[in-house]
Amino acid sequence: MGLYACHVDDVPLGEGRAITLDGRRIAIFRAAEAWYALDAACPHRGGPLADGIVCDRAVICPLHERRFDLQSGAPLTTGDGVGAHAVEVRDERVFVTLVAAAQRAA
Amino acid sequence: MLDMSPGVVIVGGGIAGQAVCEALRERDRDVAITLVCGETSAPYDRVRLSEILVSGEDPQTLGLRPAEWYADNDVDLRVGRTVTWVDHERRVLGLDDTDELGFAQLVVATGSQPLMPPIPGIGLQDVHPFRDPADCEAIRHAAASGIERAAVIGGGLLGLEAARGIAAQGCAVTVVHLLDRLMERQLDAGASSLLAPALAGLDIDVEFDRNTQQIIGPDRAHGLRFTDGSELLADLVVVSIGIRPETELARSMGIVCDRGIIVDDAMRTSLPGVLAVGECAQHRGIVYGLVTPIYDQARVAAATLTGADAAANPGTRSLYLGSVPSAKLKVAGIDLVCAGESGGDLEAVVTDAATGIYRKLSVRDGRVIGTVLLGDTRGSEALVAAVRAGEPVDDPLQALADASLAGPADLPDTAQICDCNGVCKGDLVAAVTDGGCATPREVMAVTRAGTGCGSCRPAVKEIVAAATGGLNDEPAYLCPCRKQTREELGLRIREDGIQSVSEVAAACGTGRECGVCKPALAYLVSEVCANQHREERDARFINDRVHANIQHDGTFSVVPRMYGGVTTPDELRRIADVADKYEVPMVKVTGGQRLDLLGVKKQDLPGIWRDLGMPSGHAYAKAVRTVKTCVGTDFCRFGLGDSVGLGIEMEKLWEGLHTPHKVKSGVSGCPRNCAEATVKDIGCVAVEGGWQVRAGGAAGGNVREADILATVQTRGEALRLATTFLQYYRENAEYKERTYDFIPRVGLEKVREVILGEETGAALRERLRIAKVATSDPWLERDDPYHPRQFDDLDTPEPALVGPPAGGEL
Numbered sequence: 001m002g003l004y005a006c007h008v009d010d011v012p013l014g015e016g017r018a019i020t021l022d023g024r025r026i027a028i029f030r031a032a033e034a035w036y037a038l039d040a041a042c043p044h045r046g047g048p049l050a051d052g053i054v055c056d057r058a059v060i061c062p063l064h065e066r067r068f069d070l071q072s073g074a075p076l077t078t079g080d081g082v083g084a085h086a087v088e089v090r091d092e093r094v095f096v097t098l099v100a101a102a103q104r105a106a
Numbered sequence: 107m108l109d110m111s112p113g114v115v116i117v118g119g120g121i122a123g124q125a126v127c128e129a130l131r132e133r134d135r136d137v138a139i140t141l142v143c144g145e146t147s148a149p150y151d152r153v154r155l156s157e158i159l160v161s162g163e164d165p166q167t168l169g170l171r172p173a174e175w176y177a178d179n180d181v182d183l184r185v186g187r188t189v190t191w192v193d194h195e196r197r198v199l200g201l202d203d204t205d206e207l208g209f210a211q212l213v214v215a216t217g218s219q220p221l222m223p224p225i226p227g228i229g230l231q232d233v234h235p236f237r238d239p240a241d242c243e244a245i246r247h248a249a250a251s252g253i254e255r256a257a258v259i260g261g262g263l264l265g266l267e268a269a270r271g272i273a274a275q276g277c278a279v280t281v282v283h284l285l286d287r288l289m290e291r292q293l294d295a296g297a298s299s300l301l302a303p304a305l306a307g308l309d310i311d312v313e314f315d316r317n318t319q320q321i322i323g324p325d326r327a328h329g330l331r332f333t334d335g336s337e338l339l340a341d342l343v344v345v346s347i348g349i350r351p352e353t354e355l356a357r358s359m360g361i362v363c364d365r366g367i368i369v370d371d372a373m374r375t376s377l378p379g380v381l382a383v384g385e386c387a388q389h390r391g392i393v394y395g396l397v398t399p400i401y402d403q404a405r406v407a408a409a410t411l412t413g414a415d416a417a418a419n420p421g422t423r424s425l426y427l428g429s430v431p432s433a434k435l436k437v438a439g440i441d442l443v444c445a446g447e448s449g450g451d452l453e454a455v456v457t458d459a460a461t462g463i464y465r466k467l468s469v470r471d472g473r474v475i476g477t478v479l480l481g482d483t484r485g486s487e488a489l490v491a492a493v494r495a496g497e498p499v500d501d502p503l504q505a506l507a508d509a510s511l512a513g514p515a516d517l518p519d520t521a522q523i524c525d526c527n528g529v530c531k532g533d534l535v536a537a538v539t540d541g542g543c544a545t546p547r548e549v550m551a552v553t554r555a556g557t558g559c560g561s562c563r564p565a566v567k568e569i570v571a572a573a574t575g576g577l578n579d580e581p582a583y584l585c586p587c588r589k590q591t592r593e594e595l596g597l598r599i600r601e602d603g604i605q606s607v608s609e610v611a612a613a614c615g616t617g618r619e620c621g622v623c624k625p626a627l628a629y630l631v632s633e634v635c636a637n638q639h640r641e642e643r644d645a646r647f648i649n650d651r652v653h654a655n656i657q658h659d660g661t662f663s664v665v666p667r668m669y670g671g672v673t674t675p676d677e678l679r680r681i682a683d684v685a686d687k688y689e690v691p692m693v694k695v696t697g698g699q700r701l702d703l704l705g706v707k708k709q710d711l712p713g714i715w716r717d718l719g720m721p722s723g724h725a726y727a728k729a730v731r732t733v734k735t736c737v738g739t740d741f742c743r744f745g746l747g748d749s750v751g752l753g754i755e756m757e758k759l760w761e762g763l764h765t766p767h768k769v770k771s772g773v774s775g776c777p778r779n780c781a782e783a784t785v786k787d788i789g790c791v792a793v794e795g796g797w798q799v800r801a802g803g804a805a806g807g808n809v810r811e812a813d814i815l816a817t818v819q820t821r822g823e824a825l826r827l828a829t830t831f832l833q834y835y836r837e838n839a840e841y842k843e844r845t846y847d848f849i850p851r852v853g854l855e856k857v858r859e860v861i862l863g864e865e866t867g868a869a870l871r872e873r874l875r876i877a878k879v880a881t882s883d884p885w886l887e888r889d890d891p892y893h894p895r896q897f898d899d900l901d902t903p904e905p906a907l908v909g910p911p912a913g914g915e916l
Contacts, residue, residue, distance in 0.1 A: 009894075010895055011895070012644065012892075012893040014643075014644025014645070053621050053622075053648075054644060055617060055621025056619065058620060067620065067621075
C-alpha cells in the first residue's frame with residue numbers, strides 16, 4: 001500500500017520533483033535505475049532537494065551541496081540525514097509509503 | 107672472417123633480448139655485448155602492435171630504445187642478421203653463413219612463432235598471423251579496403267586486440283573461439299560472460315564453440331567452415347590461437363628441449379655457458395606467453411652471466427622461481443586486468459551485470475592467488491601486487507573494497523606499476539629520492555615506466571607527486587571519484603565521438619558515484635562538441651535547468667539581458683509591469699548594470715519571460731554574463747573611445763556561450779576606468795591612440811588587477827583579441843576556475859603566445875564562431891520546454907496529472 005504520487009512520465013530521468021503527501025513535502029527522484037523518495041527539505045537550511053543533482057545513489061542539495069543517500073536518506077557529507085520513504089512503481093504509476101516523521105537516518 | 111670478441115652474444119632482438127641486454131649492461135659496464143636481431147628493425151615493443159593496428163601509426167614509434175642508445179651503451183647491435191649455426195666447442199657462431207662471431211656466453215632469446223593450425227586454406231592470401239609490423243600493416247590494409255567482414259580465429263588476449271584493431275577500421279569482425287568462454291587462461295566464466303557483451307558494444311561479434319575445419323578459398327580467403335558444417339563469410343582471416351616457442355637453433359646445438367628450451371632457476375640451459383630467456387624458454391614446465399615474466403627472467407639471466415653464483419646461494423634474489431602471470435587487455439573501451447589464477451577455494455566477487463563490472467579476488471589456504479577486474483580496475487596495482495606476493499587475507503570482500511579506495515601512493519614498494527617495462531613502485535620512488543627526478547616526465551624517461559602502452563601513466567604521476575612531497579600538485583581531477591582529469595576525458599570524448607554526459611558516464615563511469623562533477627562534465631561535452639552535443643538536463647545544476655538563479659529560500663531571480671547596460675523606456679515599462687503582475691518582492695540594480703527581479707516562484711518563470719520579451723541575461727549560469735560600460739564618447743567629455751559601442755558588440759558576439767566559470771566583463775572609455783574594467787574577467791580600457799585589452803581581474807574575495815594582454819589600435823582589434831582570449835579560456839580552464847586563477851596557472855606569457863599567434867588565434871576565433879552558431883536564447887523554452895514539468899512540481903496545477911489525484915490512497 002502506498003500513496004499515489006505521480007505518473008512515471010511526470011519526473012524527467014535523473015531529476016526530482018516535490019509533492020505534498022499526507023501533509024508532508026516529499027521529493028521524488030527518478031535515478032538511472034530506481035525511484036526514491038526523501039523528505040523534500042534539506043535539514044541544513046531547508047534547500048529544495050527535488051532541485052538537486054541526482055546520481056546513481058545520491059542527491060546533492062542545490063544550496064550548499066550537502067549530499068544524501070537516496071535509499072536511506074543518510075548524510076554523505078556532514079550534518080543530519082533526511083527521512084527516506086519506500087517507493088513502488090506499478091503500471092507506470094509511482095506510489096510512496098511514508099515513514100514516520102521522526103524516523104531519520106543517522 | 108672471425109670476430110673474436112669473447113663477450114656475451116644475445117640471439118634475438120625481441121623484448122626478451124633487449125631486456126637481457128639492459129639488465130646485463132646495468133650490472134657490468136665493461137662486458138662486450140652483441141645483440142643479434144633477425145628482424146629488420148632494432149628491438150621494438152611487440153606488446154604495443156595492437157595500438158598500431160588501431161591508429162596506423164608508424165611502427166618506428168615502437169622502438170624500445172633510440173639508435174644512439176646502443177652506441178652510448180657500447181652494445182654491438184646487428185640488425186637483420188640471422189644466427190645460422192653455433193659451434194659450442196669452439197665458442198663460435200655463424201651469421202648468415204658469411205661471418206663468424208666468437209662468444210664466451212650465449213643467450214638464446216629467439217622468442218616464438220605464431221601457431222598456425224594445419225588446416226586446408228591456411229596458406230591462402232588474406233590469412234595472417236598477428237605477430238610483427240608486416241602482419242599489422244597487412245591486416246590494417248585489408249580491413250580498411252571495404253571488405254564485408256573479417257574473422258579472427260582465437261578469443262585470447264591477442265585475438266581480441268586484433269579484432270578491436272580491425273573494428274577500428276570500420277570493418278565488421280567476428281571472433282570465433284574454440285571454447286565456450288573468452289580468454290579462458292585468464293578469466294573465469296563470470297568475467298568472460300560480461301566480456302562478450304562489452305565487445306559487442308565495440309562492434310566485435312563473438313561466436314563460441316567454433317572449431318575451424320577449413321579456410322574457404324579457392325584463390326584467397328572468403329570465409330571459414332567449421333566442424334559442424336556451418337560457415338562464416340570473411341574476406342580477411344587473422345589467426346591468433348597461440349605461440350610455438352622457437353627452439354630450432356637450440357635443438358641444432360643439442361640443447362635439451364621440450365615445448366621450449368628447458369632452463370633451470372638460473373636460466374641456464376643444458377649446455378654450459380648458454381642461457382635462454384623469454385617465450386622460447388620453458389621453466390619448471392611452463393612457457394610464458396606474456397610480457398611480465400620476461401623482465402624477471404632477464405634480471406636473473408644477467409646475474410648468472412655476470413657470475414653471481416645463484417645456485418651456490420639459494421635464496422638470493424638471483425634465482426628465478428617462476429612468475430605470476432598478469433595481463434591487461436589493451437582494448438579502448440574495455441578495462442580488464444587479471445593476475446594469477448581465476449579461481450580458488452574461497453572467492454569474493456562483486457559484480458554488476460548492468461554496467462559490465464566484475465571484480466574478483468581468489469584465495470587459497472588464506473592467501474591471495476588471483477584477481478580478475480573487469481569494467482572497474484581501481485586498485486588493480488595493489489591487488490596484482492597482493493597476488494604476486496601471495497599475501498594473506500582474512501576478508502577478501504573487504505580487501506576488494508579497500509583496494510578500490512587505495513591510491514597508487516598507498517602501494518608497497520614491490521608493487522609493479524608498469525607491466526610493459528617491469529617497473530615497480532620502489533623504482534619510481536628511487537628515481538625521485540636518489541635519482542633527483544622532480545617530475546613524472548623525468549621519472550618516466552629514467553625508469554621507462556609509462557613508455558609502453560601508457561596505461562600506468564596516471565599511477566606513475568600520482569606516485570611521483572607523493573614522492574616529491576606534492577611539489578608538482580595532484581592533478582585537478584574533474585571527477586575525483588574516478589580520478590579522471592578534464593584533459594583525459596576531453597580526449598576520450600573527442601576520440602570516441604561522444605555527444606552526451608550519459609555516454610561518458612557509461613564509457614568511463616564519470617559522475618556516477620557522487621554526482622558532483624556532472625555539471626563540469628556537461629560543460630566539457632558541450633565545449634568539445636562545439637554545442638552540437640546532446641543536452642541532458644539532469645547533468646545540469648538547477649539554475650541551468652530553469653534558466654534562473656536559485657535563492658536561499660528556493661525562489662529564483664530573473665535578470666533580462668541589457669546589452670552594455672543600456673536599456674529603453676519600453677523595456678523598463680515591461681519590467682515594471684512584470685514586477686507588479688507577479689508580485690515580485692524585490693527589484694534591484696545589480697553590480698553589472700542590470701535589473702534583477704528577486705523572489706520569483708519557479709512556475710512563474712515562463713510567464714515572466716514571455717511578458718518581458720527580452721533575452722536571458724544568463725545571470726544564473728557559468729557563461730558570459732554582463733559587459734559593464736561607461737558612457738564613453740557618446741556623452742562623456744573625457745571619453746577617448748566608444749565604450750558603449752564596444753561593450754554591446756562584445757556582449758552580442760559572446761551572448762549564450764557557456765564558460766568554465768562566470769565571465770564578467772567591462773569596457774571603460776578612458777583610463778579613469780568608471781566601468782572598473784581593470785578588475786573584470788575581461789576588460790577593455792580606451793587609452794590615447796587605442797585600447798588596452800586585459801584579462802584575469804578580480805574584485806571579489808581577493809582583488810587582482812587584470813593582466814594586460816596587449817594594447818591595440820582599433821576597436822575591432824580590441825574585440826578580436828578579447829574574443830580570442832575568451833575562447834582560449836573556454837577550452838583550457840578547469841571547471842569553476844575563474845580567469846584570475848586560470849591566467850596565473852597557465853602563465854601570462856603562454857596565454858599571450860597562443861592568442862596573439864596569427865594561426866592559433868584565428869583557429870580559436872573560428873572555433874568560437876562555430877560554437878556560437880549553435881547557441882540560442884534559453885528563455886525561449888517558455889514555449890518549448892524540454893519536459894512538460896520543466897518548471898513545475900508534481901502538485902503544481904498545470905499540466906494535469908495522469909492517474910488518480912495526488913495523495914489518494916491506492
